[in-house]
Amino acid sequence: MKKLSALVIAGVIGISTTSLFAAEPHPIKTIKAEYGSPVIEKTAVDPLWDNVLPVSFLHAKKGAITEETEFPSVKTMWDENYVYVLAEIDDSEVYKNPDPKKLHESDYLELYFNPLKDRENDKYDDTEFWLKIHADGTFEHHVNAPEGIVAKGFLVEGGYVAQVKVPHELYTASANETIGFDFQISDASAATGVRDTILGWNDTVNSAWKNPSVVGELKFDPPSVPTTIPAAAPIPTTAP
Template identity: 30%
Template sequence: MNNNRILNMLSYTDKSNSAQNHPSDLPNEVFAEELPYLPMSDPNNTRDWKFSITFSDEFNSDKLDTDKWFDHNPTWIGRYPSYFRPQNVRVEDGNLILRSEMSDIVDGVQTYNAATIKSKLWTGYGYYEIKSRTSQISMTSSFWFHGNQFEIDVFEQIGRSKTHDKATIFPNNLHEDGPDNKKLASYPFQYDTKVDLTLDYHVYGVEYGPQFIKIYFDGKLIRVMETREDSFNVNLPILFDTETFHWEGLPLAEDFYTYVDPITGKERYTGDFHVDYIRVWKTHTPQIVEAMEEETRNCRTAHAIHGSPADIDDPIWNEAEEIKVANIVMGGIERFFANMTVKTIWDENFLYVKSNVNDTDQFVNFSRLYDGDNVDLYFDFGNEKNKEGYDSNDFSIKLLPTGQIEKHPNAPEIEYETIQTPENYQSFVQISWRDLTPIVGTIIGFDAQLNEGNNKEGKRVCIAFWNSHEDNLYLNMYNTGNLKLVNTLLDIN
């Protein structure tokens, strides 16, 4: 097999005329007369897809469709010490929900209730797309296919591993099995999505075909595997499940709870794996390998209006654009009980920044200022967005709820004030332009970071940014956004 990620063209053994050309051809498979949906990976239908009613499910009824799915795995009880329970499978509000939770202590070992569904029919070559949201515990949220000899793990995501903090990772694997299900070969792969996969729904796709297995994230091709003629040429059942992975660490009782999701405003249980839909398409049009997209930098633009605020309460702040700091890169939304907004104003002498943090549990670590509640502001006056560290016009400023400030050695002259209450802290910073001559249209690099601590743990537990999806702005300014200077917000196109 070829493990390359970036492939524009591939040479391969043509299996199109083999006896097992289309293992997906089931005699009773039902297809829609008109396409209700198209694959996110092929919105122009270049491959002449047919939509399979047999294998697709929108999960819009009030219970699991038991004509299509088992609410258990007839051949497996689960990965010890977690065990599948039909009671932990439900369909609700247009979602399949697979729940993981604490169970009993058996022979001194903590066990867990887990959940799975498995398709009653086995399927083959086609494109499979799901929209799902990963749970927020150290158990898997998984979408996979497994038959007698081959296994396609589209993903087995751990939302909150006990051994690492990588909720952005999309792990994918392929396995070839020998007698007694012993693994003969595995082909693992990890893709960093740069977003916490527990925060929202994302679309995952796999094209299983005679030449290639292709993996997609939100419609973007991220992996291509060339298959041998004697491998991955059989029908497989579809599975969704949750499992414990002991090497990722086992969840604790305190990890399972219900909170109000700030994205939806609804209650969410940390142990729930949500699947919005599975959509399946089949085609006899030969496979192609499209060019992979180049990695692009996420770069938002905010706007600073012209003016000269006298202090933190100056009425001109009401006219400024408000941006929200909400890209969570550490800790998870279920542990984030603070929120932050930022406004910016400029004149010919200074850049003014006002941050507002709502937080009822403020913890300041005076021995390690970074390791508690605080705000970091990042500035790249030249907007070079260098990857090789800070240059002379790059700097950062750290603001504590209690009024202390810490600034990078490159920082220019700064004046500041902070107002703190038990529920909130606001900071006002006036920064000299130094050698920069600002005019309307000037763009600088900028980002804001909220560090969330709590008194119970006595440390920082969460990090969020306005623009960056990685916690690395203390090293370089590559992932900063843009701050554009304008007269008023009416000037924004």
């Protein structure tokens, strides 16, 4: 049986609701993006990611998490120019549907951006967009995606890596600010030709692909303050 990594991203810092007056408001989780500028390469992962904690607490939007589910790593970073996402996914059978009309029935990382956190509209307007990064580097994006995105995907032993950097658009990135954000992992198989499992982070109703109001939030963590070591006191000298 094929195993899929159930992604985890650590650092959940809060849950809120979209409206006090909504009958059943969708939960909104928040994760931190560490400050840093990793290089997004075609066949390698920048060592700068080693000091970043992964995200946690995924749920099955389709299929189920079982005892055989493996947990890989998904991490986020930011700087004044980009949001960065790295997904290292354990998958014993990486599958890409050969039918161009069914490319969505494949293995890939999908990201959702709601930069202005607009939760009044349950449809994509001109400020929201999604991205898909496949294991072989195939990159798909919503028509609203900003120019300048760099996306890479490549196979590794036991799975694949997907990474991307997305320019800030419609907002100014600064410490402690947040944007609407979510992601999911799709796992398909050659035997069925469809996605057997879809794992998500914030969206619990499997509608982020058409409804950006159900995404969570990504908070830009302040840069770390470098530790300074006091200068040693001068050693007094005595005259000969």
